Amino acid sequence: MKKVEAIVRAEQLQSVQDALDDLGVSGLTVSEVMGCGRQKGYTEQYRGSRVNISLLPKLKVESVVPDEVVGSVVDALVSAAYTGATGDGRVFTYDVVDAVRIRTGERGEETVRHTGEAPVGWGN
Amino acid sequence: MEPTIQDTIGRIDTLWVLVAGVLVFMMQAGFLLLEVGFSRMKNAGTIVAKVIANLSIAGICYWAVGFALAFGATQVPADGETAGWLAGNAGFFLNNLPDLEIPALAFSAADPAAKFFFQFAFLAVSLAIVWGTTLERIKFGAYLIYAVVFSAVIYPVISHWIFGGGWLQVNFGMQDFAGSTVIHLLGATGALAALLLLGPRQGKYGADGKPNVIPGHSMPLVGLGVLILFVGWFGFNAGSTLSVADGRFAEVAIVTVLGGAAGALGAMATIWVITRSFDIGMTGNGVIAGLVGITAPSGYVEYWAAIPISLIAGILVVVSIIAIDKRLDDPIGALSAHGVAGIWGTLAAGLFTAPRLAEYNAVGEGGLLYTGSFDQLGAQALGVVAAFTSVFVVSFGVFFLIKKTYGLRVTAEEERHGLDLVEHGMWGYPEQFMPVPGTQYHQPVPPVDRPAARPAPLGVAARGAESKGRA
Numbered sequence: 001m002k003k004v005e006a007i008v009r010a011e012q013l014q015s016v017q018d019a020l021d022d023l024g025v026s027g028l029t030v031s032e033v034m035g036c037g038r039q040k041g042y043t044e045q046y047r048g049s050r051v052n053i054s055l056l057p058k059l060k061v062e063s064v065v066p067d068e069v070v071g072s073v074v075d076a077l078v079s080a081a082y083t084g085a086t087g088d089g090r091v092f093t094y095d096v097v098d099a100v101r102i103r104t105g106e107r108g109e110e111t112v113r114h115t116g117e118a119p120v121g122w123g124n
Numbered sequence: 125m126e127p128t129i130q131d132t133i134g135r136i137d138t139l140w141v142l143v144a145g146v147l148v149f150m151m152q153a154g155f156l157l158l159e160v161g162f163s164r165m166k167n168a169g170t171i172v173a174k175v176i177a178n179l180s181i182a183g184i185c186y187w188a189v190g191f192a193l194a195f196g197a198t199q200v201p202a203d204g205e206t207a208g209w210l211a212g213n214a215g216f217f218l219n220n221l222p223d224l225e226i227p228a229l230a231f232s233a234a235d236p237a238a239k240f241f242f243q244f245a246f247l248a249v250s251l252a253i254v255w256g257t258t259l260e261r262i263k264f265g266a267y268l269i270y271a272v273v274f275s276a277v278i279y280p281v282i283s284h285w286i287f288g289g290g291w292l293q294v295n296f297g298m299q300d301f302a303g304s305t306v307i308h309l310l311g312a313t314g315a316l317a318a319l320l321l322l323g324p325r326q327g328k329y330g331a332d333g334k335p336n337v338i339p340g341h342s343m344p345l346v347g348l349g350v351l352i353l354f355v356g357w358f359g360f361n362a363g364s365t366l367s368v369a370d371g372r373f374a375e376v377a378i379v380t381v382l383g384g385a386a387g388a389l390g391a392m393a394t395i396w397v398i399t400r401s402f403d404i405g406m407t408g409n410g411v412i413a414g415l416v417g418i419t420a421p422s423g424y425v426e427y428w429a430a431i432p433i434s435l436i437a438g439i440l441v442v443v444s445i446i447a448i449d450k451r452l453d454d455p456i457g458a459l460s461a462h463g464v465a466g467i468w469g470t471l472a473a474g475l476f477t478a479p480r481l482a483e484y485n486a487v488g489e490g491g492l493l494y495t496g497s498f499d500q501l502g503a504q505a506l507g508v509v510a511a512f513t514s515v516f517v518v519s520f521g522v523f524f525l526i527k528k529t530y531g532l533r534v535t536a537e538e539e540r541h542g543l544d545l546v547e548h549g550m551w552g553y554p555e556q557f558m559p560v561p562g563t564q565y566h567q568p569v570p571p572v573d574r575p576a577a578r579p580a581p582l583g584v585a586a587r588g589a590e591s592k593g594r595a
Contacts, residue, residue, distance in 0.1 A: 045549040046565075050567055052566050054566075
């Protein structure tokens, strides 16, 4: 069981999400983050004064997946988030010690494995 | 010398026309809030700059040439009612205003200066409507260029045809009391021309061509905008009487409130039937559509007629927004609320005009429902077609030239960052984008101390970067 964490451009979220859906990833968490990498921000101005905007808005996409799909999930993330310009982001992978599904008390890798059941409550 | 009763009436009329003009002027705030609310946060500030710039350009252009083209006459013609077939020809720079002949507005005893102010506020409303379709992707300079052409030529000429004693009003008796066609359809037509050349916002249509939802960021601001517009509309419609003496202005105000109410309820009911939700934005659009619909007939119909006219406008606006959204990205619904409802309102006068009020206003005749004659409806339709065609052709040409020279649209990268940042150097809501809300931004570090690798700069920095050696 591994946690895949990607920092991506906001505008790439939809294609990232679609790519993960196609792989049957059972869940993901997205948060708005600010940060800097090689892009280092840019200079703007406000009422005549220059200001340095050093942190750029990005999205952090996290998902915990079974070991056997980690490789394909990372590949899918990279190709879905890629634009080729500076600022495309990073993908990190971590080991996960345990997982519990709160509703049922189940533990371990089964809790993050995609079951193939049709999602309920969508598309109506 | 004691003022005569006639002098006193003139002064009271002047007061009312000026107050009504101020109400119409305030509609700028309504459009501002409506557009801000229907935009995303990264494109909120640009609308403030745009509304102020457009209003300013409109004021100066209308003073210089607009009012003269719309209403001025070198002399009162023999029949005493028209300034010119195509356009007015006197009063440039408001030269000799107190003595200027304004034959089309001669029915009002108000001072010419008040009449100018009132008509200027109308122009500003029409210009504001143009930009509803262009939110979140247009280059700021395009606003400024088109605003000059629209305020100096397009609006004055068409308003002359219908308000100023031109061919549609005098030769065909087209009825447009406060401007369903002159103000609203004109603005929406310019908006359509701009939209066709601009294209949709990024992400509006998926790879399969299906429309995506890009929600505006503040429904409370939309609501405030709608209500300010509603208040302004009492100046718009009731003020178009240009006089108070016989109390018609109060009657028109009642027609207006009934229209706004019926539009809101019509739209709310329609969207509920379609989606089973009481949609906030659609209800707001319904108020606007109802008011736009009742604008042309407001001085020509009895109270009851406002309800069917605006109810239909409210239904039309919802159906039209949903239909247009499949192909054209109109973030605010301007094509539907001002264009479709404007056409309907103009035609509705041909159906519902009461003969006694056509006679009272001395324009046209009663509508189909009273007279059984299609004459008035035909005149209304002709007016719609003439105004739409001429404005569309000219506007499309102007926007096409802007596109080929200055450029109409920001780059894809700039669009992602938002117009606030790339056109104005700062977000409209900076703290929304700050790493820690409430902190300060720092002045940039001198270039020598910076890391060597720099991305392509954006916005203000991009324009100044080369010359300052910071690229």
